[in-house]
Amino acid sequence: MKRFIHAFVSALIIIITVGFNNAYAAQEQTQVDKNLVKVAATNDNFQTLVMAIRAADLTGTLEGKGPFTLLAPTDEAFEMLPEGTLAELLKPENKEKLQKLITYHLLPSAISSSAASQLKQPETVEGHPLTIENTDDGIRINGAKVIEADIPATNGVIHVIDKVLIPPAE
Template identity: 45%
Template sequence: MIRKLSIATAFAAMTATAASAAGTIVDIAASDDRFSTLVAAVSAAGLVDTLQGEGPFTVYAPVNDAFAALPEGTVETLLKPENKGQLTDILLYHVDDRKLAAGDIPAGSNYFKPVLASERLCITKGSDGVAIADGTGSSANVIIADIKADNGVIHVIDKVLLPGSRPACH
């Protein structure tokens, strides 16, 4: 009985330690196969150190399928060194320099300014979840919210957000 209690106590301590040592946004993304394209893009853009920094950050992280839904050849073209500026702009369009949990997003439609300061996005929180309208007028849905990182939070989205003309919030 004492031994079982000790094992249970040790397990609880390990679980608490693991929960408190989530890792940075980059660490979490790199450890999840659903984000392999995003991780490759962050690396190609030279943003690894930035997103491993202190933060806080909110990252709207597209899954691999979201990148695959872009027109054929887009990802490959963006990953070329000569397109680093454009890739960086697209990636920074997915980053807010605040820690914004899903519960902190006000109901209704609201503008927010991503790190790419020349642009803004419209985030809408309704009874059916959270959607983000990008500069092209289409929306990404948050499919998994509030993955906590040591330096912020990740919300998984189903579309790559693209800068463009400012989206209208309804």
């Protein structure tokens, strides 16, 4: 009986160890795959943003090495645009305008919210600077409120904002 119990406990330890190692490997693989686009795509609040990233043909960039800071407008923020604006931007002939809009929401390094609050006018990938202000109700970027900060991705960080940022006209 002792042999049976000993064999049973040994087998159980092996099963638990193998299962733990497989679970750990799966978790590690999941972490490796969570780039900016995949993090955004798994969040129900960013479906419009992900659609715009794909339409602008920027998926490869935002899945790339980075690091980047993505200022991510929520679906609700996109709904606040004037009627027809998003539909117009999503047309293939307006791809360059959409790219400009998306890259205006992108900083060329991973900047935490605490570091961002120290910056005044970081330049975007689009080429124009943003204005960052520390207010009583939190950080504002070009007037948009940061409503959730520091969502990690393997190639950067996401800060959720409540408005779509419009790049300056040239």
